[in-house]
Amino acid sequence: MKKTGAQILCESLIKEGVEVIFGILGGAVLPIYDTFPQYPQLRHILVRHEQGAAHAADGYARVTHKAGVCIATSGPGATNLVTGIACAYMDSAPMVAITGQVATPVIGKDAFQETDITGITIPITKHNYLVTDVAELAKTIKEAFHIAQTGRPGPVLIDIPRDVQQEQTDFVYPDKLDLPSYKVVSRGHPAQIKKAAKLINEAEQPVIIAGRGIIISQAYDEFKKFAEKAQLPVAHTLLGLGSFPGNHILDLGMLGMHGIACANMAVQNADLLIAIGMRFDDRATGNTREFAPNARVIHIDIDPAEIGKNILTEVPVVGDVKSVLTALNEEIERREHGDWLSQIEQWRHEYPSLEIRQSDELLPQYIIHQIYEATQGDALLVTGVGQNQMWAAQHFVYTKPNSLISAGGLGPMGFELPAAMGVKVGRPEEVVWCVAGDGGFQMTIQELATLTQENIAVKIAIMNNGYLGMVRQWQELFYGRRYVDTKLWNPDFVKIAEAYDIPGIRVKRREEVIPAIQKAMEYPGAFLIDFLIEPEENVYPIVPPGESLARFFEPSRPEVLGGKL
Amino acid sequence: MGGKLTNTKHTLVALVEDKPGVLNRITSLFRRRSFNIQSLAVGGSEHPGLSRMTIVAVGDSAQIEQVRKQLDKLINVIKVSDITEEDMVDRELALIKVKATASTRSEIMQIVGIFRANIVDVAPGSLTVEVTGDEDKVNSLLGLLSDFGVKELSRTGRIALTRGSSS
Ligand SMILES: Cc1ncc(C[n+]2csc(CCOP(=O)(O)OP(=O)(O)O)c2C)c(N)n1
């Protein structure tokens, strides 16, 4: 039986196990939307801005390990997706973005709402397609999902002209792929694994740098066994938080620009770094020339192009983290590393980065910690970008696998609300907290309507400092306190929530924090808390840009910034 | 960063799918990673549906290796290798339109003969010369002809294959 392109799309999505699509319609996708009623098993969530659709699909993907799907019309719909696609690309989240395109006869003629979205998204997708023949559609969708979800995951965009959506052809969903050049190495090379094990067995001061690759590979058990067997302390990249229990004795927390002092000290003094599923981002390494000066480096990653990109690696192991760690666990010896671990403990005491100062002020660190206490870590935390993100990374204890969802690579303000929406849709049984910046929240605030329309119970905690806080902090520390255009006039967020039919409260004092969190948790639906936090609170420690990780500044170490403060 | 930090000329050879947009994906990748392509030549290969591309780029070995790996990740790139260190044959074709007067014409033709190049067009004020060879040969001929005045020049850029039965 012949089917239209639109029907083929829907049936192929179902074959791929898609349950939810985030999107907004428009002229170039009307034939697709017109067929949705024939496929009630596909839930379409109508967002209020396509950026929201892409971030929601991204959030959904990060917690379900399946490609998140978003859809937009041609032209402005497609360009609005761009930030969300770039974000998923940087953080290796699987996504299939579907865009409508003007009809094939007018492509290239600057037709109404025509944009070259495949051209635009070449550098921010793992691959993309313009489908000009309906006979190619099913095959293309199959390839797109395969590419998005395997190897190092990422976004794939499929641009479908309107006439292709309407044309008919026989529908057969291919069961074989024809991708001769696309190879995924899953098992690490045995010789490399042996070499890595040798270095690990010989190391006296080893440190693991755990990245999101561990989470993507769902290698929590293998990783825990690995760290415990050889007593390897674990530092995390921002996105690696949630790969290892944050309350474990071997856990050091996050390294990098806002890394916990003992994590940075351990990395800088290590004789061996075992980097797993991470890419040596500059926010994690600080100055690369002074990074871990005495360490030999093992780098485990599924993407061969990551090896040696930023840091010279002695033993690369290309493969899927889970499979590589399983093999390594057989090869490594039990070790104690007593002296090294007690040295690290000493740094932990010397530089208590996580201590929250006693104060009557409403401190964001305290709020985050109270969200942890109230949930006992049994929640998924989605953050914005900026100070709120760093406080969330530092002061929540990520004991649950994959419990931090944050935009690390691109860092787009406005990620928080739509991503939290996608996370909650993907994992409805979980408590989902959205830690928002007052600035970032206003970049995608319109998705409050989506929460209400679709009944998505996200708990929103705005860290309202009345500033583009992270930028203000840089102005304070590195631009002589000249606060140029970082002060925000803000609307009444509680009233705004109310207008969207979402209850909310404002918290100004410390003693109101716990009851407010309790109230939000007890309420069955979405809930907003506007925390009026200490406006000029800073994120510490901070490694000044371009400096080595050892030169972290915190108020107890004024010499680091010296005359600059 | 490690590797040889000296910038040298590298020859990359890629087998790519002959589909719309593929060239764009490849050049976009060079641009995005801040690499200058010195020359790029593309045309048919022994496989129907696949083109062979020869790219000459300048960089240190580590940088070029990074670009090679990134190219290898492109779905439309079947295979890509850096054959700089390998035993290879490389050729370039150039068309050179050189000024010619009654008095210089025979001298030009003599030079062309020595280089085993061909005259492919004769006009009242000019000769068009076709030369094939490695870059050095093309450069030396060009050097000699420039004394007469080169009006137009078009070079294909290098194409290359490894020697012998290796692939
Ligand atoms: C879309 C976008 N624009 C600008 C920036 C640069 N930027 C990084 S953090 C930040 C401040 C964010 O302010 P807010 O959301 O209030 O968070 P805070 O740092 O105050 O917690 C800005 C402007 C960005 N990351 N994303």
Ligand SMILES: [Mg+2]
């Ligand atoms: Mg703020």
